[in-house]
Amino acid sequence: MTSGEPYFKFNGHKSIDKNLYLLNEMELTIPESDLRFDEVDGRQGAIIYDNEREKDIIKTFPMELRKEAGKSLFKQVREITHWLKEPKRYSRLLFSEDPEYFYEGIFHSQVRILDRWRDHFDVALPFRCKPVMFRLDGQTATAHVSGRTLENPEPIESLPVIQFRYSGTADATLTINGKQFRILRAAGAGVITIDSELGTAYRDGIANISNAILMQSDGYHVPQLRAGNNTISFTTQITQMMIAPRWRSIAI
Incomplete structure (x- = not known):
């Protein structure tokens, strides 16, 4: 394991403990304001109603799954699935590159694993997160x-x-x-x-x-x-x- 390797931590485990390693395509997402736009005849522009909240964001971690020696890919993926999907509520999600803050997120989406080569696989892991992040x-x-x-x-x-x-x-x-x-x-x-x-x-x-x-x-x-x-x-x-x-x- 490489020292200083970036990771996310969720449900008590780090991603690197599961042979998941962050790729370089990490995106930052700014929350969308919850606004309603009503069009009115004869009026230029819409009437904007502010619901005074921000919408949840999708925080996606592009990962490389490295096949673990002596373990089948199917078993490895089953273990990862159980780890990520076990909490059925918003839970603490920490990203090592921004260690003073954490998100509150839930993992519930369908995930596809793309075959890259025999012992490496690409996987995008999306978390639905609250539109705010919290200071530790x-x-x-x-x-x-x-x-x-x-x-x-x-x-x-x-x-x-x-x-x-x-x-x-x-x-x-x-x-x-x-x-x-x-x-x-x-x-x-x-x-x-x-x-x-x-x-x-x-x-x-x-x-x-x-x-x-x-x-x-x-x-x-x-x-x-x-x-x-x-x-x-x-x-x-x-x-x-x-x-x-x-x-x-x-x-x-």
């Missing part, structure tokens, strides 16, 4: 005290995981950049986790209390950390505040 250094939860500023180093907002202990003695308030989230006493005492990406809130990892926290007077909202500095404060009913900021950037 934003995945760890750290303690936060009320009033402290948290800096988002990326140019887009992040959707954090926020966990704290709530006394349940009275309604509490979590404030992020002036935006208030009222935690109703009906949420109940215990450890509360808010997962902004999933849009849910739980007490003690079981009871779904999303409506008691995320439903505000102006609608259903989740905490976000904007680019740059974010001031986070909370009332005394909240203690042991931990935040995993989940910094992210537009995927490429």
